[in-house]
Amino acid sequence: MDKTVNQKAWFLVAPVFLVVAFSAVLPLMTVVNYSMQDTFGNNQFFWNGVGWFKELLDPSTDLGGRFLASLGRNLFFSLVILAIEVPLGIVVALSMPRQGWTVAACLVILALPLLIPWNVVGTIWQIFGRPDIGLLGYVLNAIGIDYNYVSNDIDAWVTVIVMDVWHWTSLVALLCYAGLKSIPEAYYQAAQIDGASRWAVFKAIQLPKMNRVLLIAVLLRFMDSFMIYTEPFVVTGGGPGNSTTFVSIELVKIALGQFDLGKAAALSLVYNLIILIVCWIFYTVMTNAGVERKVQAESEPALDFKASAGLKPVPALKPKEGVA
């Protein structure tokens, strides 16, 4: 769809711009201001230049060591949950019932964990995993596995990862399901006539059709796991020791715990910058994927229903507009 150039559209966008600028730009300016200063309390500030940033990126200092360690943990965590949630989400989406009341029931149950406040998610798993009163902890210990997420690093990690899989796999599954539902039945019939195997159907039809939603899923999951705070904080409090302290937990500890405004602000800026870069990469890939698909679809005459006069274009086969 070719859009018309119209600068008056800014009037329509202005409210959004104002609301978001009020909550994004103003506070960010405060952060930039703090990041260059040091304070000893009493609202007295001293100019510190780029001192905090130097310290932040130098692993030999206390601040730098803590930041880089939590960053490493966070990246590892994000990669692990993506590696579990994306394949599992696809499998669950493929396992959805085809019709009847079970579809609605499955959808509602799948969406349920997404609507639970994050600290309650933490509370659920905190209780569920406790060896004394939680089913999971009790059963594991009863069958001879020494499981205790409060004192053992690995157990704490496993608990946090399983919790995230429990919490967010549904999102991936629902996205993939939406992608699958948009595939017209004709594609499957064609595959059947060609005698395609199930795997071939998955690889040649289903996966390409899920491409776009999978990108959204990976983007959302990566970002949300990269800024995860509440759930691990409630379950492990960042412990045992510092073993499950992710970047956000470290940041809140420095900002609201120690009230080290300068350090916290510098950390915030670097943290935000990383997110911005990753976000930009995904956005570019997503926009390009949209354009490529459009070009591809236009070059395939078989899909060009408009060419045959009098035939109304089938909506599902029409190339969709890119993100922007």
Add this chain to the structure above:
Amino acid sequence: MHSIPGRRVIMALFLIFLLLPIYWLVNMSFKTNAEIVSTMTLWPHTPTLQHYKRIFTDESWYSGYINSLEYVVLNTIISISVALPAAYAFSRYRFLGDKHLFFWLLSNRMAPAAVYALPFFNLYSAIGLFDTPWAVALAHCIFNVPLAVWILEGFVSGVPREIDETAFLDGYSFPRFFIKILVPLIASGIGVAAFFCFMFSWVELLLARTLTSVQTKPIAAIMTRTVSAAGMDWGLLAAAGVLTIIPGALVIWFVRNYIASGFALGRV
């Protein structure tokens, strides 16, 4: 055809995995504290409603739910009403800096709440909104408005352009066209967007907790505070947790037919 072998088993196992921890919470909320601590029981042997009774009769508890719902509803209304015109603009027009603006909005959806906790505290204290539902509602706009724009843009793009043109030819003014024609056409999209705003505002705690102190504490914050002070009242904690799940479950039930397309943000 779009299914795989053993799908019923996989689905059943996954649903059990999802429901088991929730069942355990519900189970605990009906037990007495003595039963929770002393024995391992798969269902409450001496079922009790004492925890729920306490929450519904103690104002410091139930006011938490009202506070939470208040800012969630405010936020949903603000987000949808500012996002609607913007979504239309992004979908129909090209204008100076549109792509950059869209990316900037999207990047705000991804900004970590932890970064904003402290500056928001300063900002809202300075303008006198601290400890009001408005503070939380406005703060949550930072991730809900971009999301609403993103979802609604997908739905507006699904409305054929010819409809706009016909309406304008028929002499509709822009606001009248917008309210009388466009909004009813994308009603399901608005429902989906509202659902997402509700959801993300309801589940967020860090900002909500930072921006409130006494008057408008959200239920999630009241839960953590009371528990640490009272020396682990497990039954009460579980009952409060169960009650926070209910609004979400109700909302899902209403939008169940749109969930799938909604999660794809209107653009599959």
